[in-house]
Amino acid sequence: MTLKPLHIAVMASLALTGIAAAPAQAQSVLNIGLQDDPDTLDPATNWSFVGRHVLQSLCDKIVDIDAQGQIAPMLATSWEWNADSTALTLTIREDATFHDGEKVDAEAIKYNLDRALTMEASRRKSEISSIANIEVLGPYQLQINLSEPSVPLLAALTDRAGMIISPKAGEELGENFTNSPVCSGPYKFVEHIAQDRIVLEKFAEYHDADNYHFDRLVYRGMPDGNVRLLNLRSGQMDLIERLAATDVPAVQGESNLAVAPVVGLGYYGVTFNITGSGADLDAGKQAAVREAFSLAIDRDAINQVVFEGQFTTGNQPFPPSSPYYDQNYPIPARDLDAARAKMAEAGVSSVDVELLVPTDAERQQVAQIIQAMVGEVGINVEIKPTELMTLLDIAREGAFEAHLVGWSGRVDPDLNITPMLACGAAGNDAHYCNEELDAIMTEARAVGDTETRKAKYAQAIEILLRDLPIVYLYHSQWIFAHNANLSGFQPFPDGIIRLGGVSRQD
Known part of the structure; x- marks a missing residue:
């Protein structure tokens, strides 16, 4: 009985946004139910897990992981350690652009690493504290010099420490960056209404834009797992995270829904x-x-x-x-x-x-x-x-x-x-x-x-x-559930939602 008012409130909130106002719009919007509302949308200060879902689509990283948990290229197309693991050389792709039109280059990567190390509110310092300095070797190449050998540094760059923001926006917005984040991911920021929704819009100039098939992403924090599932069943959500393990058998028996689990790392x-x-x-x-x-x-x-x-x-x-x-x-x-x-x-x-x-x-x-x-x-x-x-x-x-x-x-x-x-x-x-x-x-x-x-x-x-x-x-296992008409969704062992190649089939 206690779930029903919550469900009604969530449904009313969704209706007010106009997400499902017309069939044409619904086809271009992906509605995602998260466990909570993120704390910040600044990669340097974010500490909530759910923030990583949003940031993954908003901010490209230096490197990422693949579905097997191995480190894979992202902004860095290649990397090389020196003999004693005290210097890491990165080669950066040349076709990446920030949402404000600025180029992603070696100087931008250096700015972000320096920011993560020196910003007073940064929560990334301990993750990359082995960095002594960064040398820009060319427009798209830089060398990260370490104060001591640190093989895990590259893995740290697959997460928020490796997420890159626009230096121009970072300087102009300062501590207010989280309110209007500017990165270089496949989606750009539209709005964040606390405890309600986060809206991202497809970035047409993204170097791999053809692999992203939704015009808009709408994220909503729903702490109650029953409410998330009710909204998925009703069609108000297309994809939800952290399906309760006790709900897996029932959802697997519903032809219009699908379950996607993966064993986590944590x-x-x-x-x-x-x-x-x-x-x-x-x-x-x-x-x-x-x-x-x-x-x-x-x-x-x-x-x-x-x-x-x-x-x-x-x-x-x-x-x-x-x-x-x-x-x-x-x-x-x-x-x-x-x-x-x-x-x-x-x-x-x-x-x-x-x-x-x-x-x-x-x-x-x-x-x-x-x-x-x-x-x-x-x-x-x-x-x-x-x-x-x-x-x-x-x-x-x-x-x-x-x-x-x-x-x-x-x-x-x-x-x-x-x-x-x-x-x-x-x-x-x-x-x-x-x-x-x-x-x-x-x-x-x-x-x-x-x-x-x-x-x-x-x-x-x-x-x-x-x-x-x-x-x-x-x-835990990361257990996702989604409408069966979504194709191409693959869970990754870090539990982060990645939307490359995901589309809706009519």
């Missing part, structure tokens, strides 16, 4: 504020309580109850299928006796923890199961439903005890640890700092050989499972 877990109030204990006691918290959880039960067994349980930053997963630390079974022993080690019989949880139904259900499980060992969890963007702001300020948030994952394993847990990193919600871990990660970034890197990550995992700034729980 994780979901509970992050604890290490240096803040935490569980209102000193740091040493907190560590034992976090161990008790982890031991009290039945990860497989969460997967079965909430996700119909379609996700993968986990206890590390990488899924068990990853070559970097350390088999010496398998997913622990629930052990209440061991959990109670850890509570005794901390010298407490009960602890109160406030857990911030995004408002979507799945994560609320996960939190409720966790609450019941850890309550059996004296950890009293108070669930505080919090709108995602508000939650991220609170976490950034350190004004929380714990939160249940995921990381979408990256193709290089370093980027599943360093941006969230390196000392002083912008995304380090845990406010955790372990200099030994940082040193190990620095060594791992210096080598390209998988086996050598695996040994380094094993050392890192040992530290993370001892300190537990994040209690890792599971690894």
